Amino acid sequence: MLIAADWTDIALRLGCTFVAGALVGLDRESRERAAGLRTNILVALAACIAMLSAALLVPTAGKAPTSYIQLDVMRLPLGILTGMGFIGAGAIIRRSDGLVLGVTTAATLWYVTVMGLCFGAGQFLLGGAALALALATLWGMKLFEGRMRHQKEGRLLLRLSPQAPGEAWLRGALEEAGVQLRRISASIEPNTGMREYRLELWCPRQTPLIAPDFIHLFAETVGVERIEWEIGHH
Template sequence: MPFNPDWTDLGLRLVCAFLACLTIGLDREWQERAAGMRTTILVGLAACLAAMSANLMLATQGWQSQDFARMDVLRLPLGILTGMGFIGAGAIMRRADGLVQGVTTAATLWFVTVMCLCFGSGQLILGGLAWALALATLWGLKRVETWLHRWREATLTLTLGREGPSEEEIRQIIGQSRARIRRMFVRHEPASGRRDYRFTLWCAARPGEAPALVGALCTKPGVEQLDWDM
């Protein structure tokens, strides 16, 4: 941290913080998250200004050598980090179905704060590296996360009559749909020939859409009831 920054240096820090927050905020804006571009920019600029203010208050004259180490103006940017906890908590929401949303947005605001503290303290290279890593995480890893989320756990429940498909046929249909059986429950009624199956599957399917195996099983004779839960 330079002890005597000039206005050109301070302006460069603000511009770097603004542009970095702008690009990161665009990702949140495109995803229609609670904290968008303007929120990200304001949070980042506040952190940058706090670090710059602490830098300007680092007086180097009028103090003895042993007193200089006791100066604690850097508590100001530390207070910014503490306050970010409240803003980040406000971005996290718990839906009625139990799913928690906004964790990535809260983590992004926290990361932007630390990144802009680097810019505000004059560590432009460190702040630039943090900005590049943030873009790689938010944009580059998004495709990997989308691919991983294609695979979900689902429950298939079947009620079959006496003439219904055999267990081997059911397994073949499940295997042809690229689903994997994780757990299975079976109940037989020898007197009536009725069978109940409950499969816990790991399959590639979108929420709200029934995969091809549901249609294939529905066309089989003897299938009295089929339930699909994802």
Template sequence: MSSFLTDAMPLTPSWWDIAARIALTVVAGGLIGLDRERGGHVAGFRTTILVALAACLAMIQANLLLSTYGKTFNFFTQMDVLRFPLGVLTGVGFIGGGVILRRGDTMTGVTTAATMWFMTVVGLCFGGGQIVTGAVATLVAFIVLSPMKQLDTWLRSERKATLVIYCSNSGIPDLSDVLSPLKCSALFGSLKRIEDGRIGAAFELRWLTKDPDASARAILAAISESHDVAEFSIQSTTT
């Protein structure tokens, strides 16, 4: 068993070795995939397993071809079998790029793309016979994606919002007195004509908070008491 856990890509892996690598890859992909499926992400249970399994099979194929590596004096070329799994790793980058979407300042799918790329590396570890490395990597990924996600509720993060206020004859409104008690800053952007023909001043608001919804409501309520708000929209980032 010790040899099975530590040997790196033997030239003649047994069917037991190959079956164990595939089974462990499916377990690892399923563990991470369940967490992504529960979160309602695009790449969920089955996709994560398939990505890890494809990498594992590519590495197993490279392992089986190791005995053909090299060249003799009769040949001018040699085959680098490790280019095969490296090509799979590169190809997963295109899959990850496909799940990342950006709409204005909102970007989604970054964590999902990173998970797909990471699970490809895990599949390569298992496929190459690095069982301990693959198992530890899977455990670390699960901790990062699940328990550590709770840190988001404890840490304050920066939030942004777009605010448009109707301009009066006195010019661009001053929001410092209203926003200072809420620890929110306002950066003036430009003047714009609103659909009703009136002129509005556009601001970008920034503040730190643990509860984005409650803080946004408080900011909007405070501004609405002294100014005529035409538009208020929160800029968010979802992974």
């Protein structure tokens, strides 16, 4: 911890924090996230300055013999971490279709806060190790993820007339296309015999976003009245 007001040391800590926040923020900026380069730098610097302020207050901490007040300087950086929880929560978005976005951005903001506290406390080795791990996770893991077997999550709605084939035909067509059925729900109209299937699927990574082969098959099948198709990444 910094006890004396050594401005050379203060500048070094702020500089290390700036560089660390910028390097982590580059990943978010390249992906066009809301919390990009400037946001990560400001968050890291805010944490560093809070820790520096706490360190400079250390000589005034304690309890005077004539006072019942005791100063706890560690509450300042702890308050920074608590506040970051609210900012991180604001970066997370849950769409109407159930997809959650912004979790990595929120975690990155919290992480650069901790890095800023490390550099602000003069723990350069720990802060440098944290930076190296962050870069290895955000950049190095991209290469690993690229080699993983990814699947796309798809949703399919089929409305079938009584003349359309049965459920066995539907399952067989999906299996032949290499699509894994996750969940299925069905409804039937007793008066007309119309059937409606709602399916959640795991599709191969190379599945086209619009009209894959099995969609063309369904469209050409007699009795298929309506098709709705949606696909995303998992």
